[in-house]
Amino acid sequence: NAGVTQTPKFQVLKTGQSMTLQCAQDMNHEYMSWYRQDPGMGLRLIHYSVGAGITDQGEVPNGYNVSRSTTEDFPLRLLSAAPSQTSVYFCASSYSLRGRYEQYFGPGTRLTVT
Amino acid sequence: KNQVEQSPQSLIILEGKNCTLQCNYTVSPFSNLRWYKQDTGRGPVSLTIMTFSENTKSNGRYTATLDADTKQSSLHITASQLSDSASYICVVRRNSNSGYALNFGKGTSLLVTP
Numbered sequence: 001n002a003g004v005t006q007t008p009k010f011q012v013l014k015t016g017q018s019m020t021l022q023c024a025q026d027m028n029h030e031y032m033s034w035y036r037q038d039p040g041m042g043l044r045l046i047h048y049s050v051g052a053g054i055t056d057q058g059e060v061p062n063g064y065n066v067s068r069s070t071t072e073d074f075p076l077r078l079l080s081a082a083p084s085q086t087s088v089y090f091c092a093s094s095y096s097l098r099g100r101y102e103q104y105f106g107p108g109t110r111l112t113v114t
Numbered sequence: 115k116n117q118v119e120q121s122p123q124s125l126i127i128l129e130g131k132n133c134t135l136q137c138n139y140t141v142s143p144f145s146n147l148r149w150y151k152q153d154t155g156r157g158p159v160s161l162t163i164m165t166f167s168e169n170t171k172s173n174g175r176y177t178a179t180l181d182a183d184t185k186q187s188s189l190h191i192t193a194s195q196l197s198d199s200a201s202y203i204c205v206v207r208r209n210s211n212s213g214y215a216l217n218f219g220k221g222t223s224l225l226v227t228p
Binding site for chain 2: 004033040041042043044045048056058090092100101102103105106107108
């Protein structure tokens with residue numbers, strides 16, 4: 001049971017390049033989310049999914065796309081990277097059981113856009 | 115305006131000393147409040163979760179309190195250790211069946227020095 005895995009761990013992009021950040025979980029959790037974390041800003045929600053085929057926007061969705069074709073995978077796509085997207089990205093998966101909500105975070109991807 | 119405010123923003127204490135971190139929230143209706151510990155370069159890990167009816171919960175040297183009337187929570191760390199150096203994040207969940215219900219504080223950065 002690997003939990004939540006993210007790849008790559010580090011990435012450097014040039015402005016205008018595109019890439020996909022991978023996220024996978026093996027806990028059969030229905031909910032998955034993407035956050036970015038910037039100094040002094042805390043964790044901010046980019047996109048989330050409540051199940052396969054269902055996604056919705058979070059607080060800061062511009063410049064990012066997601067899809068959820070399977071329960072296990074929730075990739076985050078940067079369409080045309082900008083320096084403002086330099087950040088640490090965390091994927092999380094979660095489940096709800098009898099009103100209790102448990103969320104597990106991946107190790108993060110540190111992205112630098114030059 | 116952020117619905118979850120944490121204080122102090124940062125804190126430095128000597129090893130062996132106690133400290134208390136604060137979390138004030140305006141999230142309504144309230145479902146639960148969770149404290150996370152985030153070590154540098156890693157994803158957040160849950161320390162405690164508290165629902166409306168719980169006013170104290172302990173996890174080893176960590177004790178969280180909740181006053182749902184004043185909408186305040188605290189995280190008390192006893193006999194601090196160097197490994198307690200981390201960011202501590204307060205997350206409040208809104209009681210809702212739709213939309214994204216989590217509200218994140220910006221965290222308190224704790225440094226424990228020898």
